[in-house]
Amino acid sequence: MNNRRIRSTLVALAAAVTAGAAVVVVPALTVPAQAAVGVEDEGAGCTVSALPDAGSLPTNAKLPDPFKKIDGTRISNVADWTCRREEIKKQAEKYVYGEKPPKPTSVTGTVSATNITVNVSHQGKSSSFSASVSLPSGTGPFPAVVVLGGFGADTNTIKAAGAAVINYDPYAVGKEGTARTNKQGAFYSIYGATSPTGLLMAWSWGVSRIIDVIEQAGGSILRADATGVTGCSRFGKGAFVIGAFDQRIALTMPIESGSAGVPIFRGIPGEGAQSLSSAYGEQPWLGDAFSSFVSAPTKLPIDTHEIVGMFAPRGLFIMDNPHIVNLGPKSGSVAALGGAEVYKALGAGSNITYWSDITDGNHCANRAEWTTPLQQNIKKYLLKTGNDPGTIRISSKAQGSLPTWIDWTTPALGAGPTTQPTTTPPTSDPTTSPTTSPPPSSGGCSASVSLNSWTGGFVGTVRVTAGSSAVNGWSVALTLPSGATITNAWNANRSGNSGAIQFTNVSYNAQIPAAGYTEFGFQATGTSTPITPTCTAT
Structure with missing residues (x-):
């Protein structure tokens, strides 16, 4: 739509959600x-x-x-x-x-x-x-x-x-x-x-x-x-x-x-x-x-x-x-x-x-x-x-x-793989390598890592998942690849920048409901390899 009269100042409105929707x-x-x-x-x-x-x-x-x-x-x-x-x-x-x-x-x-x-x-x-x-x-x-x-x-x-x-x-x-x-x-x-x-x-x-x-x-x-x-x-x-x-x-x-x-x-x-x-x-x-x-x-x-x-x-x-x-x-x-x-x-x-x-x-x-x-x-x-x-x-x-508008129905998709890419994506693009641990069957917590990598560096996104009981605090231990150094991290405290590192919750993500999750991340220099984290409920 050609609308050249878009407002230059956005004004907050104190309107309630309308009825009849x-x-x-x-x-x-x-x-x-x-x-x-x-x-x-x-x-x-x-x-x-x-x-x-x-x-x-x-x-x-x-x-x-x-x-x-x-x-x-x-x-x-x-x-x-x-x-x-x-x-x-x-x-x-x-x-x-x-x-x-x-x-x-x-x-x-x-x-x-x-x-x-x-x-x-x-x-x-x-x-x-x-x-x-x-x-x-x-x-x-x-x-x-x-x-x-x-x-x-x-x-x-x-x-x-x-x-x-x-x-x-x-x-x-x-x-x-x-x-x-x-x-x-x-x-x-x-x-x-x-x-x-x-x-x-x-x-x-x-x-x-x-x-x-x-x-x-x-x-x-x-x-x-x-x-x-x-x-x-x-x-x-x-x-x-x-x-x-x-x-x-x-x-x-x-x-x-x-x-x-x-x-x-x-x-x-x-x-x-x-x-x-x-x-x-x-x-x-x-x-x-x-x-x-x-x-x-x-x-x-x-x-x-x-x-x-x-x-x-x-x-x-x-x-x-x-x-x-x-x-x-x-x-x-x-x-x-x-x-x-x-x-x-x-x-x-x-x-x-x-x-x-x-x-x-x-x-x-x-x-x-x-x-x-x-x-x-x-x-x-x-x-x-x-x-x-x-x-x-x-x-x-x-x-x-x-x-x-439709003559089709939504299928119930299974989880098993049947179709995979037949060639490797271009090496110039970042790659994602997930390491997954299954959620615990009872209390406690588990952790998984997704890696976004490029030449000379990578980002790790760590998901912390609660088991059948709520978690009121957590700690994730992992070991970085040799030569890798963390330059920054978010949504967690950490014990160091290289080698074996312990990540712990911050105040706003300590509590995780049963079967729920939170995520934290870090960015590092070096070459990524698969990382296997372990999680402990504290």
Whole structure:
């Protein structure tokens, strides 16, 4: 939506949640599933069949089955989702957004308390951009939320919750107001002004390069394992795509994204939202290939409910406005409901929130109704100190009906692996290596470690899980690989920086309910190898 009157000042509203909304509270899992943040694309090694050209695609008025593979068979295990997700990713790139290139040959930069610089070189071409940083009070390292263009979730609430704000200028990476044959910005300086990749995917590429730099930095300021992203309106479209295409992003919060954002493409024409041709023509947000579908969305082999599914099981908090039809809120609710079926199938139904039950109809206003779920999501996915379940709260003014759009059912996925990547992901990307200990069958606690590694360093995320009884204090012992040294840690006290180390709880995460968990982390220099932790309830 072309809205150039976005408020420059966000005003907190003391409004109560309205009555008469359709409210569905997604039940919390005993131990909510969460992705091991650390790899941009976990399915990079999957083999994906060649995709047909747009002209040979069949028409399908219903939303495509997110569980059906390109070969026509349905996935049957949770392990199948990695490569099924990669199929959806490739379809989204080919038909909707344009390709997101993998990590360039060289990405360097700096992280300070006020700024991040990014320098990219690839195949003889180079570009640079930067983003400002605003830290919360307290002692770092901090998780961070990337805010697009200065408009997204309330930055005061973000910082009060304990997360830093990275102010990202998308136009430095992909400029609006240009012809499709003369795209400009840091992305197009590398990949060419006539690249068929649209601005939304270019913006996604830019945030991924920011995360690369954070990973490479010493980690004393910003944490490498706890990044969120948010934006409103056109920047809500951007946040949606950014989070979908980088699995290192733990929490994504698009707001009022409108056509080319969250709303299903198939629903937009019937709802009276900004038309697909208008969204395609207003700015080169979408990839050039989408021109084949502006008048024929039913020929798309995917839809945005599957883009929502790409986030699973990571945190997703979609905020929408039921008062502006042009934003397509009814179609947005259908996308969320459809994507929530993927979350449920993966055992992560409590990790998605959709909230359009609001009183203020102004575009991109800050709303009191969103303050509490915003705080809860930041604590759960970035600080890793909370465990509140997600909520599907749809306003009765714009309530979509998922059953009218689908002819498929959600499978009960087994746990056994049946499909694995056939090749090793590119070595230039970080790798994740989990070491898992099963939860204790009775009292006590267990611990597991996920490792996010790159040349010369790694981040360890440690999950402490209680058994059948609550834990009132805990201690985790582990031995670092030879030569590894911890440079910083969060959410725990530690006895040293190398060799055998004892981590103990801090005051706010000492108590863990029965079968619940908390997490802490550390960043280290050196080469990672599998780590086997032991946990003791104190």
